Amino acid sequence: MTRMIFVNLPVANLPASMAFYEALGFTNNAQFTDDTAACMVWSEAIYVMLLTHGKWRTFTDRPICPATSSEVSLALALDSREAVDAMNATAAVHGGAADINPVQDLGFMYGRDLTDPDGHVWGPFWMDPAAIPAQ
Incomplete structure (x- = not known):
């Protein structure tokens, strides 16, 4: 399975x-x-x-976090920087909030955080593993 x-x-x-x-x-x-x-x-x-x-x-009997709190951030890998931008813009016009944190642009990785209408944090990102700098 x-x-x-x-x-x-x-x-x-x-x-x-x-x-x-x-x-x-x-x-x-x-x-x-x-x-x-x-x-x-x-x-x-x-x-x-x-x-x-x-x-x-x-x-669970545990309390539900208020929309202004964060318990977890869920990251979703997307196919391109443009897809990240599009998801962020879509969130903003459908009841969520866009760019709740600063945009992350490391060249090889690009991400923008958003929330759904209940404040759950999602981090759509794009990454090119071949472009990660050698250490």
Whole structure:
């Protein structure tokens, strides 16, 4: 079996969060979606489970972080600098926030951080491993 990751995120507005992730290029897997959760697919191995606060609380009693806090930053490798820029711009017009941190441009690697509508941090980046400077 292929190793996979399911990232579980609590969201305040499930339909709005689904629309946000669809705008970024995720697709919905209806088999694992209902009125309390949505399975958003990034790749064959990466899935994001958007959970209503009520559903989230069935997994843990730990408090949900406020949208102004960061618990984790999730990085997504993209095919180009332009794809990074496009994802960042798309986030801003679909309820998220763009460039929440300074743009990272190391020549061989380029990244821009954004948040979804609930403040979850994503770091789309592009990297050319062949261009990494020798140490």
